[in-house]
Amino acid sequence: MTGRTAVNIKYFVPGPTELCERVLKATSTQVISHRSSKFREIFNEVRDLLAGVYATDSGNIAILTGSGTLAVNSMIYGIMKPGERALVISHGEFGERIVRALQARGCLVDVLRSKEGDVVDLNEVREALGKTSYRAIFTTHTETSTGVTTRYLPEIAEEAKANGALICVDAVSSLAGEPLKMDDWGLDAVSSCSQKCIGAPPGLSFVALSDEALKSLRSDGVPPYLDLQKYFEYSKDGETPFTPAVNIIYGLLEALRILVLEEGVEGRISRLGEVSEKLYSGAESLGLTPLARRDVRSRTVVALKLPENIQASRVIKEMREECGIVIARGMGNLREKIVRVGVMGYITSKDADAILEGLEIALRRVGGA
Ligand SMILES: Cc1ncc(COP(=O)(O)O)c(C=O)c1O
Secondary structure, eight states, rough: OOOOOOOOOEEOOOOOOOOOHHHHHHSOOOOOEEEEEEEEHHHHHHHHHHHHHHSSOOOOOOEEEOHHHHHHHHHHHHHHHOOOOOEEOSSHHHHHHHHHHHHHHTTTTEEEEOTTTOOOOOOHHHHHHHHHSSSSEEESEEETTEEEEEEHHHHHHHHHHHHHHHHEEEEETTTTTOOOOHHHHSSSSSESSSSTOOOOOOOOOEEEEEEEHTTTTTTTTTGGGGHHHHHHHHTTTTSSSSSOOOOHHHHHHHHHHHIIIIIIIHHHEEEEEHHHHHHHHHHHHHHOSSSSSSGOOOOEEEEOOOOOOOHHHHHHHIIIIIIIOEEEEGGGGGTTTTEEOOOOTOHHHHHHHHHHHHHHHHHHHHTTT
């Protein structure tokens, strides 16, 4: 035990991600009124840059003060009315959260569930859509609990249109980390957040809507803080209905300038892809198997199965104490069976080397290598 403090520990969990100096500095600028012209200028720039990240021209992006869950819940409450039917394509814990939020909204919910570490087969989705008509289809783009990414969103969007359904996506851990083209792919609602691939502090989240989804947005029975109609009413004038996390917006603006204007969204996606590839192949050399099937492996969440006799919490403790590196354990049934690395924000290839070295040391210490 080396007695590490928060200062000499580096976090590589699947969000929040560590910040770069420029973003940290930006968040410590003096607070201004959210009804001032300066705030409106900042807000409009944030929204325009976010539109580039989402690859949408619609400009229908609500910026909420709250974590990714707020964006996903607002999307669900805005799209669905009680009694309407939704199809959820669930790949793990976050898919199940969508199911529970839809049930809380009083919706009728059909669920297609994948095998662990896999996605639902597209033909199964087609079959379900051929049988029943839905108001909307919901899925996670990257399922953070298992490290899988749904790579057939454009195909589902096409099937959804034929069914008359809207296609709504939780892209909390994928936006700016996996290719996502809201307009080209025909997506109707996409939720995400500040603290993952974008590399801003936690505290803000977003819902982008197609024009069609915006037109049919619901407000009845929606708690005011989740009411997207209110956010869109105010955002026309560059404002938010409630007091926003002003300093986090400063940090988000800086992070978006770095992402969109300097590195480029494609550049970020390719850097994260290279880092995760290095982690997958390095982990395999250590005898660890990725949980996800090869073609659905996420670039942003690397989930690795541990040998039967090794508990994730022991590996994580050793890595933290011996190397000052923190990664995450699994969720739900996978809690002690896998470890997860967040490949987000400003992570580099050198970080991947340090993580692999940490894993090797930890596995040796707990008797797994
Ligand atoms: C896919 C997905 N959806 C939703 C959430 C919830 O986000 P938050 O913890 O920011 O509320 C997470 C968080 O990790 C996530 O990975």
